[in-house]
Amino acid sequence: ARRYDFYGRHQAGITTPAQDRLHFAAFDMSADASRDDLAALLADWTEAAARMTQGLEVGESGAVGGSPYAPPEDTGEALGLPASGLTLTFGFGPTLFETADGVDRFGIADRRPPALEPLPRFTGDALVPEKSGGDLCVQACADDPQVAVHAIRNLSRIAFGRASLRWSQLGFGRTSSTSTSQTTPRNLFGFKDGTANIKAEEPDAVAEHVWVSADDGPGWLAGGSYLVARRIRMIIESWDRVQLAEQEDLVGRTKGEGGPMSGGGEFTELDLTATTPDGAPAIADDAHVRLAHPDVNGGIRLLRRGYNFVDGNDELGRLDAGLFFLSFQRDPARFVAVQRSLARDGLNEYLRHVGSAVFAVPPGVQAGASIGDGLLG
Ligand code: HEM
Secondary structure, three states: OOOOOOOOOOOOOOOOOOOOEEEEEEEEEOOOOOHHHHHHHHHHHHHHHHHHOOOOOOOOOOOOOOOOOOOOOOOOOOOOOOOOOOEEEEEEOHHHHOOOOOOOOOOOHHHOOOOOOOOOOOOOOOOOHHHOOOOEEEEEEEOOHHHHHHHHHHHHHHHOOOEEEEEEEEEOEEOOOOOOOOOOOEOOOOOEOOOOOOOOOOHHHHHHHOOOOOOOOOHHHOOOEEEEEEEEEEOHHHHOOOOHHHHHHHHOEOOOOOOEOOOOOOOOOOOOOOEOOOOOEOOOOOOHHHHHOHHHOOOOOOEEOOEEEEEEEOOOOOEEEEEEEEEEEOOHHHHHHHHHHHHHOHHHHHEEEEEEEEEEEOOOOOOOOOOOHHHHO
16 A cells, blocks of 8 residues: 655645545634634644554544543544555645735735735636635545545544634546556546646656746745646536547547547647648647647646546436546646636536635645644744
8 A cells, every 4th residue: 555755845645646536625714713723723734644644543542542531533434444645735725814805814914925816717617605715725635535534534623613614525536647657547528637747757847837936935835836626517418418529629639549639649749730631620729638738828737636526416417527626836827827728628518617726835844843834933
């Protein structure tokens, strides 16, 4: 079973090979929480995360080692399970620094990275406020769903009285690969997803596109990143009535192998200038991969790390399913640029963005330090 260090220069769960399962949670600080409460919460979360990611129970006495007359420190459902590749990645939302009506609850408004502001409205957004935003986030990824859920449950329990869950999202299958050691998985449209993603084995691309540098500022965020989360509902029932050739044109890649419509295998470069025998662009003008490609976005690349979700069905008997899109980038403006380019995406007819959030992801910490030290210290 895989086990990843919690401590390090960068937080785990970003370039870590994408695990199979996700439980993502956004939290809001309690109305009466103080700056000390925030610092104590982040310290307690750090300590619990360092243990859980190593396959250990929360607290010294764990699930069953404490007093029979007290609630156990650990909730117990991961007893006997290995670390399962668990990573816990923490982020700070814009509202942590300053509420929508301008209140600086924790005395950190002047530390807000200028780039960290709520995402603008995009064409076709159908956002639900209850599935958007949040003061804090925790991304739990693991190869066992029980391990990911155990982590979020225990972090929520630790937060009791200081912060509470605003929304959370389970993901059951990764929709990207972040390492060349992984095969490319498929999203719920049935297409390989993650082929052209940034991979951990490309250190120059990771440095250029993912990590905030000391020059970017603010200093406390150097070695960190920005996380964008979008809950994208897929209108699966309509998609499933679309002809195969049309599906491939909308994506710009073949469904079987995932090669570009301009020809070649999965990892062949796109040829955006190629044409079909009758003179049409081989990769359609409104194809997703064309509009998302770095060549039409000033060289921008995103590290995508999303998951498939199915949350039952709606009242019309349609699956409430889609892609919980997660991307890490050096500046949220980079996501905004690509998402704006996708305004013309042919896939949009089958998509609806219902949740949205952005977070500053602090750098990693060394043993003994807390994830909030750089921000609050
Ligand atoms: C590529 C599907 C949303 C950015 C791809 C590929 C597929 C795909 C099948 C080709 C394989 C690959 O290179 O990974 C989807 C679906 C989406 C979605 C089904 C919604 C449910 C988004 C969003 C963004 C995005 C919201 C960013 C704003 C990209 C990028 C690429 C890509 C940057 C690589 C393009 C390239 O360099 O060739 N997507 N995607 N995607 N997608 Fe998406």
